[in-house]
Amino acid sequence: MAGERRMTCINCPMGCELAVRVENGEVAEVKGNQCPRGAAYAKAESAHPVRMVTSTVRLRGADVAQLPVKSAAPVPKDKVRDCVRALKPVAVDAPVAAGAVILADAAGTGVDIVATRGVARAAPDA
Ligand code: SF4
Secondary structure (H helix, E strand, O other): OEEEEEEEOOOOOOOOEEEEEEEOOEEEEEEOOOOHHHHHHHHHHHHOOEEOOEEEEEEEOOOOOEEEEEEOOOEEHHHHHHHHHHHOOOEEEOOEOOOOEEEOOHHHOOOOEEEOOOEOOOOOOO
C-alpha cells in the first residue's frame, strides 16, 4: 500500500511542512524537512503518533477554582480523549506543588498527569 501524507514538524518554530511517502506501511521518503529531526519526527508520527495532554482539574481551598495539568510525557494520540475523560471527576485540595502527580497512570497509558504550577491554600477569612 502506497500513499503520501502531509504533516507539520513540531520540533522547532520553523514548522516545516513535510511530505511523507509511505510504502507497505513504512515511511519510504520524507521531503520538506530542513534537518534530520523532521525525518525522525515523520517516521515516529507515522508509526506511533503521540500528543501531550493539557487540561484542568477542579481545585478546592484556593483562590482559583481550576488547576492546570499536563501529561508528564506524550501519550498515544488515540488515548488523549480517554485521559481528558479520566480527569473530569478529579478534584484536588490546595496546596498543590508544581509537578505533583494529580492522576497516576492516566487511562492505562503508564503516564502520570501532573500539576503545571503550584497553588497555595487560600488565606482564611479575617
Ligand atoms: S524539520 Fe528541523 S528545522 Fe524543520 S521544523 Fe523540524 S526540527 Fe525544525
